[in-house]
Amino acid sequence: MTETAEQETVEEIDLTAANQVIDKYIDMHGALMPVLQGIQEEYGYIPEETVHLTSERLNVYASQIYGVLTFYAQFHLQPRGKYIVRVCMGTACHVKGAGRIAETLKGHLGIEHAETTEDLKFTAEYVACIGACGMAPVIMVNDATYGSLTVQKMDDVVKKYMEMD
Ligand code: FES
Known part of the structure; x- marks a missing residue:
């Protein structure tokens, strides 16, 4: 089965920066917002993989994270231009x-x-x-x-x- 270019790109996202952001806030009460802001700062948007990573590491449902991401206009789920x-x-x-x-x-x-x-x-x-x-x-x-x-x-x-x- 051949994968599309888009799927390959998605799989290539390096999660090191996202992990570092999570490391920084993981023990903080209300870590979700600063984590999402930090991830967007690093990647320019919120890649799907980072939602799953955040979900696992902060023990928050992905659906809850998507709720936050769609509620606040500051977050972007797609890559944006320079x-x-x-x-x-x-x-x-x-x-x-x-x-x-x-x-x-x-x-x-x-x-x-x-x-x-x-x-x-x-x-x-x-x-x-x-x-x-x-x-x-x-x-x-x-x-x-x-x-x-x-x-x-x-x-x-x-x-x-x-x-x-
Ligand atoms: S309508 Fe006010 S700046 Fe465009």
């Missing part, structure tokens, strides 16, 4: 053409909300107001904010990141 492009879809940005900005992003990278490019370079997220309505329409790429965007400006921003490592 560059997280947040396109504001709040009212002010919507009125000023956020839809065109999202379309421009999709045109370059082929991704929409919550999707990641195959090379793991970009993840797109459509978000609610990010508090910079005076500069609508606005996007953020990781911590950098870009406002008063036109399609042309958005082109330039995306191309700049496409050329970066």
Whole structure:
């Protein structure tokens, strides 16, 4: 039986870092949250294997861990891109053409909300107001904010990141 590339990738995850995170908090009351936060910091997301590892080592049901992971928006169950492009879809940005900005992003990278490019370079997220309505329409790429965007400006921003490592 041949395994898919995805299964092989999943099996290759090195659990050393996850074990170290668990070692650090295992004796602490309420260890689950810091463990999950630490694992996400190490891997950039919460790989499925680390859920099972955490379940075994902290003696918590995996279903309970998934409950926590899905409740808190801070946790991600899929790998994410190096560059997280947040396109504001709040009212002010919507009125000023956020839809065109999202379309421009999709045109370059082929991704929409919550999707990641195959090379793991970009993840797109459509978000609610990010508090910079005076500069609508606005996007953020990781911590950098870009406002008063036109399609042309958005082109330039995306191309700049496409050329970066
Ligand atoms: S609506 Fe986009 S920053 Fe407020």
